[in-house]
Amino acid sequence: MRYITSGITLTMLTDKCTGCGMCMEVCPHEVFKAEGKRVVIAAKDRCMECGACELNCAFGALNVSKGVGCASALIKSMITGGEPTCGCSGTSGNCC
Amino acid sequence: MADKLSEIKFTLQPAPEPNAGQSDGNSCCCIPQPLEAEWSGGVLQTPAGPVCRVSTELTRKDLWGRFKCRVSSFRDSYTVPPGLYAVGEPGIGPDGGSDIFVSANYKFSFDMLRRELHGMNAWILALDTKGINVWCAAGKGTFGTDELIKRIGAASLAKAAGRGRLILPQLGAPGVNATGVRRATGFRLSYGPVRAKDIPAYIRAGYKADRDMREVKFGVLDRLALSPMEIIPAMKRYPLFALITLLIFGLAPQGIIFKDAISGGLPFLLYGLISVLAGAFLVPVFLPFIPFRSFAVKGWITGAAAFVITARTFAFFPYSGPIGPNILFWADLVFFPMASSYTALQFTGSTTFTCISGVKKELKAALPVYIASAAAAVVLLAIYKLLVWRLL
Ligand code: SF4
Ligand code: SF4
Numbered sequence: 187m188r189y190i191t192s193g194i195t196l197t198m199l200t201d202k203c204t205g206c207g208m209c210m211e212v213c214p215h216e217v218f219k220a221e222g223k224r225v226v227i228a229a230k231d232r233c234m235e236c237g238a239c240e241l242n243c244a245f246g247a248l249n250v251s252k253g254v255g256c257a258s259a260l261i262k263s264m265i266t267g268g269e270p271t272c273g274c275s276g277t278s279g280n281c282c
Numbered sequence: 283m284a285d286k287l288s289e290i291k292f293t294l295q296p297a298p299e300p301n302a303g304q305s306d307g308n309s310c311c312c313i314p315q316p317l318e319a320e321w322s323g324g325v326l327q328t329p330a331g332p333v334c335r336v337s338t339e340l341t342r343k344d345l346w347g348r349f350k351c352r353v354s355s356f357r358d359s360y361t362v363p364p365g366l367y368a369v370g371e372p373g374i375g376p377d378g379g380s381d382i383f384v385s386a387n388y389k390f391s392f393d394m395l396r397r398e399l400h401g402m403n404a405w406i407l408a409l410d411t412k413g414i415n416v417w418c419a420a421g422k423g424t425f426g427t428d429e430l431i432k433r434i435g436a437a438s439l440a441k442a443a444g445r446g447r448l449i450l451p452q453l454g455a456p457g458v459n460a461t462g463v464r465r466a467t468g469f470r471l472s473y474g475p476v477r478a479k480d481i482p483a484y485i486r487a488g489y490k491a492d493r494d495m496r497e498v499k500f501g502v503l504d505r506l507a508l509s510p511m512e513i514i515p516a517m518k519r520y521p522l523f524a525l526i527t528l529l530i531f532g533l534a535p536q537g538i539i540f541k542d543a544i545s546g547g548l549p550f551l552l553y554g555l556i557s558v559l560a561g562a563f564l565v566p567v568f569l570p571f572i573p574f575r576s577f578a579v580k581g582w583i584t585g586a587a588a589f590v591i592t593a594r595t596f597a598f599f600p601y602s603g604p605i606g607p608n609i610l611f612w613a614d615l616v617f618f619p620m621a622s623s624y625t626a627l628q629f630t631g632s633t634t635f636t637c638i639s640g641v642k643k644e645l646k647a648a649l650p651v652y653i654a655s656a657a658a659a660v661v662l663l664a665i666y667k668l669l670v671w672r673l674l
Binding site for chain 1: 452453473496500577627630633640641643644
C-alpha cells in the first residue's frame with residue numbers, strides 16, 4: 187500500500203553517513219538499503235515520517251519532519267492552533 | 283460487565299511511584315495492588331529492593347481486558363504501574379546481566395510482551411507512557427529518551443538487575459535516541475523486533491531481527507481489528523444526526539408532523555448508517571483494493587457506491603412525496619458520500635503507513651470540498667422544504 191508520497195520530507199546528507207546501519211534497524215518500512223559499505227535511501231515513498239531514523243542517527247545524516255499522519259489530529263490542531271498530537275491510545279501498535 | 287470492569291480497575295490501580303531504593307518489604311514498588319492481580323507471580327528480593335515477578339500466562343481476565351481495549355474507551359485506563367518486573371529467575375544484582383525488555387505501561391502492550399517471554403529469565407522495565415501503547419507513546423515522546431533515563435534511575439536498574447542488554451521494541455524508536463541513553467546511563471540499547479511474538483526468534487538469531495521482523499505490517503486482520511474504533515466514535519454522532527433529520531422532515535408550518543418525520547426521514551437515517559459503515563468499515567477492510575491513494579477519495583467512492591446500491595435496493599427513488607424527489611436525491615448525493623469520505627479520512631490515524639505530509643496535502647484539498655458540500659446539502663434541503671410547504 188502506498189500513500190500520497192510527493193511531499194515526503196526525508197533527506198540524507200550522504201557525506202555525513204558512516205554506514206553504521208542504525209537507520210536500517212529502526213525504520214519500520216525498509217526505506218534504507220545497504221549498498222556495499224554505504225547506506226542509501228532505497229524507497230523514499232515508503233517513508234511514513236515517524237522520525238525514528240533521524241533521532242537514532244548518531245551522525246546527523248538524516249533529516250525528516252516528523253509527525254503523526256492522522257487527519258483528526260491535524261484538524262484539531264488547525265482549530266486549536268496547537269501542535270498536531272495524537273489523541274488516541276490505540277491498540278496493537280497501529281495508531282496515529 | 284460493569285462489575286468486572288470495576289474489579290480490574292481496582293486491582294490494577296497504578297501504585298505510587300516505584301521506590302526501589304527502599305528495602306522494607308511492604309514498600310515494594312508494586313505492593314499491594316499488582317500483587318493481587320492474577321498476572322503477578324510473587325516477589326523477588328534484589329539489592330535495590332523487592333521486585334514483582336509476573337506470570338507469562340494470560341488469564342481469561344487478561345484476554346477479556348484485551349477485547350475491551352479493542353472496542354471501548356476501557357483502554358484509556360488499562361495500565362500497570364511503571365517500574366521493574368521480573369520474569370522467571372533473572373540474574374539478580376549488579377552482576378545479573380539478564381536481558382531487560384522495555385515496554386509501555388499500557389497493560390495491553392505489557393501483556394503481549396510477558397506472554398512471549400514464556401520460559402525465559404529476564405526483566406521487564408515498564409515506562410510511564412500514561413497507559414498508551416509503545417507506538418503512539420513514541421510519537422508523542424512519552425515513550426522517550428528522557429523517560430527511559432529517568433526510569434532506569436528510579437528502578438536503580440544497574441543495582442537491581444545489572445547491566446544486561448536493554449531491548450526496546452522497534453516501534454519505540456521514534457521516541458528514543460539510543461546514543462543519548464547510552465551516554466546518560468551506560469546501558470547498551472538494542473532494538474528488538476516490531477512484534478513481540480518474534481522475540482524468541484530474535485533471541486535465537488543472536489539478537490538480530492531480519493527484514494521481516496523489522497517491517498510493520500498492516501494486513502486485513504489488523505485493519506478489521508481497528509475498525510470498531512472507527513465505527514464507534516462515528517456512531518456517537520449518529521443520535522444527533524437522527525434528531526436533526528427527523529426535525530427537518532417533520533417540520534411544517536403547523537408544527538412538527540410525526541408521520542412526515544418518519545416517512546421522509548427514514549431513507550436519510552438509513553443512508554446515515556450506510557455512510558458510516560462505508561467509511562469506517564468498508565474502507566479500512568478493503569483499503570488496498572479501493573482505487574486512489576487518497577483516503578478522502580477512497581471514502582467518497584465507497585460512500586457513493588454504497589449510497590446508490592442502498593437507494594436502488596430499497597427503491598427509495600422516486601421519493602414518495604409529491605414534490606422535490608430530484609432535489610432530495612441531489613442533497614443525498616452531495617451529503618452522504620462526503621460523510622463517508624470524512625469518516626474514511628479519520629482512518630489515516632490508525633494506519634501504519636500514512637505520512638504527515640500526505641495527510642496535510644489531503645486535508646488541504648478535502649476540507650474546502652467538505653465545507654462546500656455541506657453548504658450545498660443545506661441549501662438543497664432548504665429548497666426542498668420550501669417546495670413542500672408550497673412557498674416556492
Ligand atoms: S544511521 Fe546515519 S550514519 Fe548510520 S547508516 Fe543511517 S544515515 Fe548513515
Ligand atoms: S522517518 Fe521513519 S519511516 Fe521514514 S525513513 Fe525514517 S524511520 Fe523510516
